[in-house]
Amino acid sequence: MNTTAIDTAPPAPADYYCLTESPPRNGTLLGFWIYLMSDCFIFASLFACYAVLGTAYAGGPTGAEVLDLPGLAVNTALLLVSSVTFGFAMLEMARGRKGAMLGWLAVAGLLAAAFVSLEIREFLGMIAEGAGPGRSAFLSSFFTLVATHGLHVTLGILWLVVLVVQSIRFGLTEDNVRRLRCLSMFWHFLDLVWVGVFSYVYLVGVVR
Amino acid sequence: MSQPSSPGHHAMPPASHDAMHEHQGSLRGYLTGFLLAAILTVIPFWLVMGHAIANQQVLILVILALAIVQIFVHIVYFLHLDTRSESGWNMMAFIFTAVLVIIVLGASIWVMYNENVNMMPMAPQYQQHPISHQPTGKQASR
Numbered sequence A: 001m002n003t004t005a006i007d008t009a010p011p012a013p014a015d016y017y018c019l020t021e022s023p024p025r026n027g028t029l030l031g032f033w034i035y036l037m038s039d040c041f042i043f044a045s046l047f048a049c050y051a052v053l054g055t056a057y058a059g060g061p062t063g064a065e066v067l068d069l070p071g072l073a074v075n076t077a078l079l080l081v082s083s084v085t086f087g088f089a090m091l092e093m094a095r096g097r098k099g100a101m102l103g104w105l106a107v108a109g110l111l112a113a114a115f116v117s118l119e120i121r122e123f124l125g126m127i128a129e130g131a132g133p134g135r136s137a138f139l140s141s142f143f144t145l146v147a148t149h150g151l152h153v154t155l156g157i158l159w160l161v162v163l164v165v166q167s168i169r170f171g172l173t174e175d176n177v178r179r180l181r182c183l184s185m186f187w188h189f190l191d192l193v194w195v196g197v198f199s200y201v202y203l204v205g206v207v208r
Numbered sequence B: 001m002s003q004p005s006s007p008g009h010h011a012m013p014p015a016s017h018d019a020m021h022e023h024q025g026s027l028r029g030y031l032t033g034f035l036l037a038a039i040l041t042v043i044p045f046w047l048v049m050g051h052a053i054a055n056q057q058v059l060i061l062v063i064l065a066l067a068i069v070q071i072f073v074h075i076v077y078f079l080h081l082d083t084r085s086e087s088g089w090n091m092m093a094f095i096f097t098a099v100l101v102i103i104v105l106g107a108s109i110w111v112m113y114n115e116n117v118n119m120m121p122m123a124p125q126y127q128q129h130p131i132s133h134q135p136t137g138k139q140a141s142r
Helices: A004-008 A028-053 A069-094 A098-128 A137-170 A174-207 B014-023 B027-049 B056-077 B085-118
Strands: none
Touching: A028 A137, A028 A174, A028 B085, A069 A098, A069 A174, A069 B027, A098 A137, A137 A174, A174 B027, A174 B056, B027 B056
């Protein structure tokens, strides 16, 4: 064994430098942002899937036949207003007004719940018509993408309820403020993904 | 945090106060974002539902262009992405993601389109039989 030289050598000095400023102490928001960026990849691959399979109707219904544009307009408006009201809640939080914040959060949560229930109704209607996810590659990719987004919104609502209960019980503590800021990013991110869904999946799906 | 209901920003612990300012929007910012997003949503809906553009290719390109603009409106006004927050790491992660997303989407569409175009024609017995399509009630009424 010829490791004596290594064992007796003095420990190497730390020779790394911080060339740029390190992230602030509270790295949670940056970490959560990176999670959102990775979530982007999930949606990007599902969008790519829909882009490739979106015209593979297999003799089944086409986009123009099954997609409901007036319902989509309502859903889009619900999600956009929900996003803005969540922003209002964050402004109230920054002012330390817990009651007003909880009120806006409730509005945002109810709008998102309405969005999810309308989407489930649309899905059930399509399945009842025989245009379920098993009908064609177009419908498989459609259901996978839109339902993944819907599942995100549903989990966001669950998270919102948990944080509302936490805020009522423990107030606007530093922990709760940080969690609400993460949820705020998540909420706005889902609205951003929805822009892609309604534009590409629905509007382009109806036109092409 | 002794008085969570006090109106001033002293209710915030000082540790998170700096981080607060970096991401925080303003009422004006949210309303501007909402207005822009609403306009950018209404235009494509109107184009599709009102059959405003006859050329299908142009219509699709306009819808996608408006969607990209709206995504940037959301990023700036709702997600408050800028080069200063978190020492610019947010922006770095975003640019990295955007490049990869463009590659994933663009390459998938490009490769699969060519794959499809260059595929050998299928013999008739392997093609899906048109009879397998059961017309549904909604389609039958059209």
